[in-house]
Amino acid sequence: MVRIRVLVVDDHRIFAESLAAALAAEPDVEVSAAGSGPAALRCLERGAAEGRGYDVMLVDADLGAPATGGDHPAPVPVPVPADGENTPVDGISLVSGVRAGRPAVRTVVLAERDDPRRAALALQAGASGWVAKDCSLQRLLAVVRGVLRDETHLPPALLTGVLRELTAARKHRTESEQLVESLTPREREVLRCMVAGLGRKAVAERLFLSPHTVRTHMQNVLGKLGVHSTLAAVALARRAGVGPAGPAPSGLAGDVVERGGQLA
Numbered sequence: 001m002v003r004i005r006v007l008v009v010d011d012h013r014i015f016a017e018s019l020a021a022a023l024a025a026e027p028d029v030e031v032s033a034a035g036s037g038p039a040a041l042r043c044l045e046r047g048a049a050e051g052r053g054y055d056v057m058l059v060d061a062d063l064g065a066p067a068t069g070g071d072h073p074a075p076v077p078v079p080v081p082a083d084g085e086n087t088p089v090d091g092i093s094l095v096s097g098v099r100a101g102r103p104a105v106r107t108v109v110l111a112e113r114d115d116p117r118r119a120a121l122a123l124q125a126g127a128s129g130w131v132a133k134d135c136s137l138q139r140l141l142a143v144v145r146g147v148l149r150d151e152t153h154l155p156p157a158l159l160t161g162v163l164r165e166l167t168a169a170r171k172h173r174t175e176s177e178q179l180v181e182s183l184t185p186r187e188r189e190v191l192r193c194m195v196a197g198l199g200r201k202a203v204a205e206r207l208f209l210s211p212h213t214v215r216t217h218m219q220n221v222l223g224k225l226g227v228h229s230t231l232a233a234v235a236l237a238r239r240a241g242v243g244p245a246g247p248a249p250s251g252l253a254g255d256v257v258e259r260g261g262q263l264a
Contacts, residue, residue, distance in 0.1 A: 005052065006144060008033045009040040009094065010060040022137050037063060037094045044102055054105055056144050057098060061111040061118060063091035092125050099126025106147040116161025119154065129153035176240035179225050190217040194230055195237050196244030
């Protein structure tokens, strides 16, 4: 019998252990549980090293979130290092990191409430499904087996909202790309330095320009992008897929980019 290896990742111990026990009652399912993002990364690494890699990871949407009981902004999915360090990792960031580092692992997000925006972020990060925590065991098993067939699973009530969010995100990315394309080659170089966290002095040394010239370029970048701060410019650049400039040569560590919303 081919067994499905499942990793449950939830910082609520009782829920994680209960779910793991319920899934393990299935004859073709083998389950482990992890209580944090770093613990999950260690489990994945250990499983791969032993030749018993996980097939599906079930991740709490609110992993690492403070137990305030209120709304909180949807996190931006960013890759996390698979080195097992004990740094906090939220659920969607974990999905993104695992997708980048272990693409064979299918991830499903378990959520206490429907949230189209966060569900869309999860799909963009690489999740194969978004499922209510209070769904039946049979429903969850159907999703686990479905994602292994490359299916994507969403609750019907979320579908319209998620599609709207994904369409809006695509539109914003397209608009951001068009704005970045309006920059000159030199201004794009400056923008990449800004994305890398370099301030005016470091950019000047990197590009062999005077600080005054760099300041002019930075002001032109902000104007053409239609933003009023370097933080906003960096956020727009990232939406457009602009990566940071390469590592600075020795002695050119980045200084502060922004102070109180003003160019440093």
